[in-house]
Amino acid sequence: MKKFDYKLYWDNRFWDMNYYPSVELGVIEPVIKKYMTSPKGKSVLEVGCGSGKCADFFINKEMEYTGLDISRVYKPLFESRYISRKFILADIYKWKPDKVYDFVFTYVTLQHIIPEHIKAVIEKLLKVGKYLFSVENMYFINIRNVHKKPYRNKSYQYEFNHDYEKLFGDRLLDKVIVDEYKTYRKILWVAKGKGSL
């Protein structure tokens, strides 16, 4: 079988970014408020930010938003939209953080982290953030973790049902259903970060 190349996959999976998850962010809003009474000036790092679809949600709260993504395709798009915001072009598996953020956020990104890396990635995010907010899909269908069909003939589509409850362990603060559909349930996981590198 052809070797799976996740970096190539994200450089090629350039989807329509016009979709804005307003309903989902509406569900998340009160949960965020519960942990952050005054968001103004707080720092937030979105890991797997793509072109920055969720950025406005945080920027409108006057938060210091930084995006991180592996895909060089998103970098110029992000930077043209958010001139004064920092975009870190990095692979989360290899990235070496140099500061702590008040919040780390992921939106349908951890589900794309390869099982052999997920424990280490979550450990890293818990160190980097004082809180971790992750919105991830759980699929009811029998997903093949590495799909057999190449994505646009370039690489292989993949996603995983991780056991977040186990991965967050006693750091788990909240689990909120954000959206539900026939084939998946979207869940917001809130975990208490260590906030120390």
Ligand SMILES: C[S@@+](CC[C@H](N)C(=O)[O-])C[C@H]1O[C@@H](n2cnc3c(N)ncnc32)[C@H](O)[C@@H]1O
């Ligand atoms: C499903 S997309 C979601 C993007 C964005 N959160 C959104 O909702 O538009 C997952 C994102 O994670 C990024 N990603 C996947 N693996 C990554 C890795 N190892 N390091 C950093 N980013 C990664 C991809 O490039 C992609 O932008």
